[in-house]
Amino acid sequence: MITTQPAYFTKYENLDFSRDQNGILEVRMHTKNASLIFTGKTHQDFVDAFYDISRDRDNRVVILTGTGDAWMDQIDFQSLGDVTNPREWDKIFWEGKKVLQNLLDIEVPVISAVNGPALLHTEYILTSDIILASENAVFQDMPHFNAGIVPGDGVHVLWPLVLGQSRGRYFLLTQEKLTVQQAHELGVVNEVLPSDKLMNRARELARQLAKQPTLTLRYTRVALTQHIKRLVNEGIGYGLALEGITATDLRNAQH
Template sequence: MVKRTRFSEYANAYANYKFELTEDGILFMQCHTEGGSLVWDWKSHDDMADAFADVAGDREIKVLIHTGTGENYNADWGLLPNGEPPEEPVYQAMPGERGLWKLDEKAWYNRNLQFNVLDVDVPMISAVNGPCNIHSEIPLMGDIVLASEDAYFQDVSHFPRGQVPGDGQHIIWSFLCGHNRGRYLLLTGKKLGAHEAKEWGAVAEVLPKDKLLDRAWEIAHELAKRPPLVLRYTRQLFTQELKRAFLNEACHGVARETYAQRQFFPFGGGMEPLDRAWDAQPWAR
């Protein structure tokens, strides 16, 4: 998915991703919805994969800071700032060709999202500014992960909702924290607070919320002093084993999740994490 890009080509291309580029080559990538915390829906999900492809293809940047906006990193579920869902959720299995192609498209974006992040060839600083309860592998693939004191990590989008945690969660948590801790977090829906995440080895520093980005910029400016090829080749060095892990596990994990989703497919936004049993009737609330 990665091709040669330049900042001017993607700077204003995405409604949910704000980009700024400093004179010393630091790219600031901020997730948001209409200036507030990111609302996680199909568009923001799919566009994130494309946005990271653009970032990975930009050979003129030296460091990436990736963060969210406001209270959450990405803990809002398909609700607009006025509290209204962008579309009526459909709680049903999706039979036939329509369901097959829709699920395949989502699986395709899932895989590309993960690999496009890993294809970013400059040091990546993740500043997790609040709760992160879906696709936590994205910030955790950063080389330096900072978290605000009120941040936590959780996977509510898979096993607690009757789905297989196969789109990266099963890889990143075992890779960073060990297989037993990873399985426990994914099976129980545990909220892993920022300080405990640091103890587990997933987070490097925990900071007050109002100091988080200051620290990210401080580190980024220091890193940007190094020669460009040193920065690029160091990132490649650090991501090599993680790329192997994702190559080994991502495709079959996504396949298992996708196959099981034919039975339970929450299409659309506005769904609470634990609002119904997996076998409830369509439109059950």
């Protein structure tokens, strides 16, 4: 039975952690206990947080979710700094690579419980093994084209992988907003649930998985993500470099 609480549980102001005796870790993203507003601080902190989760061998299943009515639908662009400055972008470049690599290095099953609109950093969701979504969820790549930059932070790898090359490119280029029903029909979402049933179902599946031996859980996650890890490692740096070129060109862009 797991009784200790790691130091990282209270380390991050935008993440709430809880873990039961079966090693099921719940990770809830929030801003002051409301829906998360993505900032430069969360961009930095999530790198370390997912690393901490990955190296904690008392974690046996992970549930990732949001707070309130949205999974993630707001971003504070100003907090990311001057993205037209190559030295500022270098920080984003490094963090953008590491956050996905650290997510995929979580070597236990990961369940995403998408509690509402997911309009940015949906690549986090697509690294999960099981994706549940509430009836009010929608999916979109909102921020990149709105800011005039390449969608190169991992969405360019994972959405075409999940939707297929043609549909995935269409999704990103048109900023298509998929309803949860469309996402389910296209195979992005595994189950659609009423909002008040979402976390109960995530916990039910987590308890079902937790009945397996720990090494079975760990090595199944390793086996199922090996292909995704290869694609992400090949594509993430290049995508972020292209995104960075367009970010540094914003000051000269003609609209």
